[in-house]
Amino acid sequence: MPSAPQLPLRCWAEIDLAALERNLRLIRASLPAHIKYVAVVKADAYGHGLHQTVARLMHAGADLFAVANVTEAAAIRELGPGWPVLVLGPLLPEEDKFLLEYDVTAAVSTAEEVARFEAVGRAAGRAIAVHLKIDTGMGRLGVWHEYTRELYEQIRLAPHVRLDGAFTHFSSADEDPVFTDEQRRRFLTALRGCPGLDFSRLLIHADNSAGLETAHGEQPFNAVRVGLLQFGILPHPNSMLARVHTEPVFSFRTRVGIVKRLPAGTDISYGRTQTLQRDSVVAVLCAGYGDGIPRACSSRAQVLIRGRRCSVLGRVTMDQTVVDVTDVPAVQCGDEATLVGRQDGAVISIAEFSNWSDSIPWETLCSVTKRVPRIYQTSLGL
Numbered sequence: 001m002p003s004a005p006q007l008p009l010r011c012w013a014e015i016d017l018a019a020l021e022r023n024l025r026l027i028r029a030s031l032p033a034h035i036k037y038v039a040v041v042k043a044d045a046y047g048h049g050l051h052q053t054v055a056r057l058m059h060a061g062a063d064l065f066a067v068a069n070v071t072e073a074a075a076i077r078e079l080g081p082g083w084p085v086l087v088l089g090p091l092l093p094e095e096d097k098f099l100l101e102y103d104v105t106a107a108v109s110t111a112e113e114v115a116r117f118e119a120v121g122r123a124a125g126r127a128i129a130v131h132l133k134i135d136t137g138m139g140r141l142g143v144w145h146e147y148t149r150e151l152y153e154q155i156r157l158a159p160h161v162r163l164d165g166a167f168t169h170f171s172s173a174d175e176d177p178v179f180t181d182e183q184r185r186r187f188l189t190a191l192r193g194c195p196g197l198d199f200s201r202l203l204i205h206a207d208n209s210a211g212l213e214t215a216h217g218e219q220p221f222n223a224v225r226v227g228l229l230q231f232g233i234l235p236h237p238n239s240m241l242a243r244v245h246t247e248p249v250f251s252f253r254t255r256v257g258i259v260k261r262l263p264a265g266t267d268i269s270y271g272r273t274q275t276l277q278r279d280s281v282v283a284v285l286c287a288g289y290g291d292g293i294p295r296a297c298s299s300r301a302q303v304l305i306r307g308r309r310c311s312v313l314g315r316v317t318m319d320q321t322v323v324d325v326t327d328v329p330a331v332q333c334g335d336e337a338t339l340v341g342r343q344d345g346a347v348i349s350i351a352e353f354s355n356w357s358d359s360i361p362w363e364t365l366c367s368v369t370k371r372v373p374r375i376y377q378t379s380l381g382l
Ligand SMILES: *Cc1c(COP(=O)(O)O)cnc(C)c1O
Pocket: 040, 042, 088, 169, 207, 208, 209, 210, 225, 226, 227, 228, 229, 235
């Protein structure tokens, strides 16, 4: 927090930790009982704040945490021992030794990684825990599924590398169930081609938020990796997941700085890209792209003021955004403007906000800047 916490908020994100906890419990309840819940909390828990989010998810019953890198893993470790932490991204060679120091699990995709981890484990006299990552059509991390056996044999020959799990990642779980099924099939075929692999000893996982929709709970899957959905956001509109009634955790708000009258014909903001068509009342908001309102929202987005939708006029600038309040009576300096969230019965979802900048909720959440304090709340729910 800044040094003067008594200063009023100009632009802030509200994080409802009670809603987060209810979401985890609901998602859990929708899954078979034996399925472990891997909470994906990379990128500062999708911008919600790693410490507060992870502490609440630990309380709510997450079984494991998944992060992008060792730095994030170390931050979770500071919160408490006991929870397994899986690093999803590749490690730099200088980072290898921190796997042991922080007692975290690495994903392996290559023989080179196995050799490196074996060397570090041997030097320390301890085993490094790994999950075998299989590329079934994402073309990013993981060993290509047809080459899995070779990498598996290498792991078997490394006494200081201990195989605790295997996983894959879907490239289009939210839009292509047929290809997702094909990815599942490739994954299982690859695993079944590994002689002596004892599935009952391993964590075997593939589904992310969108994948949950098409999951069949089939053996040997025994874990899911949930990111976006636990924050109450559906991976795509019309999602079947809507039957799991998660609640939004994140709201994004700012305040009105000034209200003024402008005559028809006035050009608004940099570049004079928008001209007022009528005599107008405009409000200048205390937030811009320096806070995480994408510049691509210029002349497109809307905000809620006094429960009414107001259109953004002209370009979003670093610290200010101009909106049309001609039709909203009595707007004053200091009024709250909601960018994402509910206000007086109206709502702007993060999906709608993201659309205005041709973006996706994942990116929107990661784009809320450091200048924006995260305010933690606990709502009672319904
Ligand atoms: C980010 C990520 C997830 C979580 O995805 P959501 O769509 O947010 O649920 C799962 N697995 C991997 C490998 C990831 O990188």
